[in-house]
Amino acid sequence: MLRNYFTIAWRNLYKNKAYSFINIGGLAVGLAVAMLIGFWIYDELSYNKYHANYDRIAQVMQHATFNGKVETQTANPAAMGPEIRDKYGSYFKYVVQTSWPGAYVLSVGNTHVSKEGMFMEPDAPAMLGLHMRKGTYAGLKDPYSIMLSESVAKSLFGAANPVGKMIKLSRRFDVKITGVYEDLPYNSWFRDLKVILPWSLWLIDNPWAKTMKNPWGSNFSQTFVQVADNVAIEDASARIKSVKLDNVGKEEAKYKWVVFLHPMSKWELYNEFKNGINTGGEIKYVWMFGIIGIFVLLLACINFMNLATARSEKRAKEVGIRKAVGSLRSQLINQFFAESYLVVFLAFLFSVMLVLVLLPPFNEVAGKRIDFMWANPLFWIICLAVLGLTGLLAGSYPAFYLSSFQPLSVLKGTFRVGKWASVPRKALVVVQFTVSVTLIIGTIIVYQQIQHAKNRPIGYDRSGLVSMGVDKEVRDHFDAFRNELKSAGAIDELAGSNSPLTGVWNTNGGFDWEGKDPSLAVDFPNSNVTYDWGKTVGWKVKEGRDFSREFATDSSAFIINEAMVKFLNFKGSPVGKILKWNDKPYTIIGVVSDIMAESPFYPVRPSVYHINTENTYNMVLRLNPAKSSSQSMAQIEKIWRKYVINVPFQYEFVDQQYGSKFESEERIGKLSSYFAVLAVLISCLGIFGMASFVAEQRTKEIGIRKVLGASVLSLWQLLTKDFALLVLCSSLIASPIAWYYLNDWLSGYDYRVAISWWVFVIAALGALLVTLLTVSYQSLRAALINPVKSLKSE
Known part of the structure; x- marks a missing residue:
């Protein structure tokens, strides 16, 4: 019997090829979208799960009240790790202090490579649960040791065992390779960790960290912990809450430090803090895309239900004959479910093919490295569940509706579906286009928000x-290097600073000024720059003047940005006023436009700039516009190599650095737009099928109207009017839904676009236009049929 069900189902599908293509194609696209979204969500939810103890690992973070607002930071002082280990050691299995990630040059013979790494305390490999290929977890106990990832070891030593061999680190230290670990997966927070170095070597290279007068006064390292097996992260976090506040002086206590643990399981999805409260993060996109995936799959199911019920009159006689010869209603239900599950199965096969084709470009857009989960049993369990539910959902209405026909009325020819029979189909079409229009509106708003931020003034050219980056050799001969580049005509100007132009690496407190509230604790971005910084970056001086070598007093001068002017709230011009820093007076000599150094979606922080030619770790070069970039960079590399030997030449264009600030939003925008297009495509497939049915159903009516003198235009209007009304109804429903959720999304940005009424109009008109184009083919085809053929009886 089961075989008979599927044989008849196959014959029906083969007989109605266009109908089958629409059903299978639409469902395949829906399943493929749901599968890709499912892969993306699984990757997000499994972030950091590579680390065996990820649910017990946490990062030590701090809340502090700066400039009247609670800020959250990951940087810790030198004393944080030892203090937690000494006083609260029973609550932790491991306490690991680390540096920030950085690029380090590794040299073996004539081979020199630059790889990202971190200095870490000896317990780091055990805490992270690294999969050791060679060596042991104990490899970092020797200050002059190094651990390499498997890929780096192979690039330097091939198939040979590198453990025990010596390697030159940054042309300064000879270190011994004590371990090789498996490369970390792309969905690990430490995925770029290719080199691990001992924290003790960092202390040797930076002796000031041990001799600081106030080891709690400067935040320059990170601290990670693994809580003890019998301790909850929340309990351990509560214990160390006041660890910093208990060790700082009266002035430092004004910042109201609160230390807490942020679990590794929340680093990816719950990484946003506002005013000291965790407000979520990427988790909102997990929910958003999960809902989109469900709705896109639902759209495909709606197509199947709509087309199956629309064809009910064609299959009415089949049902009547089957019932007349003794078929039970349950057998008819089984027959229609067999057709449903056959469609679902074929659609699933095509969806797998689609996913295999689309996965590489999807990974590129999503910024992922997802593989098809052939060997993941959870994937197949979910697939079976989704296929079962989809087949049931898509086939239930046709099965129960068609099997309910009365054989007597059907075979006598008196069966009529009734004037309300089309209402469910119309309602489902409205649901389809409500989802599609909502996605279209969302795509437009996301694009607007990105463009709004991109068009924001950035304060420089x-x-x-x-x-x-500035190597030691260049730092020691900075002026000579600059002059040689200018003489060669490669650049117009060059300047250095302690932070990159598109980032803030240094903030300071200790500022005081006339009229300052004594209880106010402040912390401002404080950039050390060389004299030609303003000229190089092209900042806009609004008041006063730029730094100049002609004024010896500029070594005790500040230039401040417009945000700082507002914060200081001086009466009159700030130029000439005194701003104290650690009790040393600095004269404000100029005001510049706000420079967009951090997120373009948030306000620019009050910032200061001062001259310091020693702490130069980054430099900015303005290329000679009279030469091509490739010519200039070739000259720069040639001169650079005269100063720096055996180091890879690395640089980045500032516009690329700035563009990377939009990566997350652009990625979400692209994914949303692709899903919106697919949703509209699926909806249009359904509309196309429905239009085909309507045109076929009204063939004789159209013939009579043509005989009576109806024009092609009037017939086109007759056939498209109902679909247009349904789409407009969908737009009216989608608009408030989209406004509510998009307004909530935009509220997460301080610098955001306003939602304009025309966005909803454009989305509605776009959906209407696509619908009319889809329906018009069938409508015009029906309207152009010779009435002699359409009125001819059997």
Whole structure:
């Protein structure tokens, strides 16, 4: 019997090829979208799960009240790790202090490579649960040791065992390779960790960290912990809450430090803090795309239900004959479910093919490295559940509706579906286009928000700017290097600073000024720059003047940004006023436009700039516009190599650095737009099928109207009017839904676009236009049929 069900189902599908293509194709696209979204969500939810103890690992973070607001930071002082280990050691299995990630040059013979790494305390490999290929977890106990990832070891030593061999680190230290670990997966927070170095070597290289007068006064390291097996992260976090506040002086206590643990399980999805409260993060996109995936799959199911019920009159006689010869209603239900599950199965096969084709470009857009989960049993269990539910959902209404026909009325020819029979179909079409229009509106708003931030004034001219790190040899001969580049005509100007132009690496407190509230604790971005910084980046001086070598007093001068002017709230011009820093007076000599150094979606922080030619770790070069970029960079590399030997030449254009600030939003925008297009495509497939049915159903009516003198235009209007009304109804429902959720999304940005009424109009008109184009083919085809053929009886 079961075989008979599927044989008849196959014959029906083969007989109605266009209908089958629409059903299978639409469902395949829906399943493929749901599968891709499912892969993306699984990857997000499994972030950091590579680390065996990820649910017990946490990062030590701090809340502090700066400038009247609670800020959250990951940087810790030198004393944080030892203090937690000494006083609260029973609550932790491991306490690991680390540096920030950085690029380090590894040299073996004539081979020199630059790889990202971190200095870490000896317990780091055990805490992270690294999969050791060679060596042991104990490899970092020797200060002059190093651990390499498997890929780096292979690039330097091939198939040979590198453990025990010596390697030159940053052309300064000879270190011994004590371990090789498996490369970390792409969905690990430490995925770029290719080199691990001992924290003790960092202390040797930075002796000031041990001799600081106030080891709690400067935040320059990170601290990670693994809580003890019998301790909850929340309990351990509560214990160390006041660890910093208990060890700082009266002035430092004004910042109201609160130390807490942020679990590794929340680093990816719950990484946003506002005013000291965790407000979520990427988790909102997990929910958003999960809902989109469900709705896109639902759209495909709606197509199947609509087309199956629309064809009810064609299959009415089949049902009547089957019932007349003794078929039970349950057998008819089983027959229609067999057709449903056959469609679902075939659609699933095509969806797998689609996913295999689309996965590489999807990974590129999503910024992922997802593989098809052939060997994951959870994937197949979910697939079976989804297929079962989809087949049931898509086939239930046709099965129960068609099997309910009365054989007597059907075979006598008196069967009529009734004037209300089309209402469910119309309601489902409205649901389809409500989802599609909502996604279209969302795509437009996301694009607007990105463009709004991109068009925001950034306070400098980034065209032709190149950013580079400063090696010791260049730092020691900075002026000579600059002059040689200018003489060669490669650059117009060059300047250095302690932070890159598109980031803030240094903030300071200890500022005081006339009229300041004594209880106010402040912390401002404080950039050390060389004299030609303003000229190089092209900042806009609004008041006063730029730094100049002609004024010896500029070594005790500040230039401040417009945000700082508002914060200081001086009466009159701030130029000439005194701003104290650690009790040393600095004269404000100029005001510049706010420079967009951090997120373009949030306000620019009050910032200060001062001259310091020693702490130069980054430099910005403005290329000569009279030469091509490739020519200039070739000259720069040639001169650079005269000073720096055996180090890879690395640089980045500032406009690329700035563009990376939009990566997350652009990624979400692209994914949303692709899903919106697919949702509209699926909806249009359904509309196309429905239009085909309506045109076929009204063939004789159209013939009579043509005989009576109806024009092609009037017939087109007759056939498209109902669909247009349904789409407009969908737009009216979608608009408030989209406004509510998009307004909530935009509220997460301080600098955001306003939602305009025309967005909803454009989305509605776009959906209407696509619908009319889809329906018009069938409508015009029906309207152009010779009435002699359409009125001819059997």
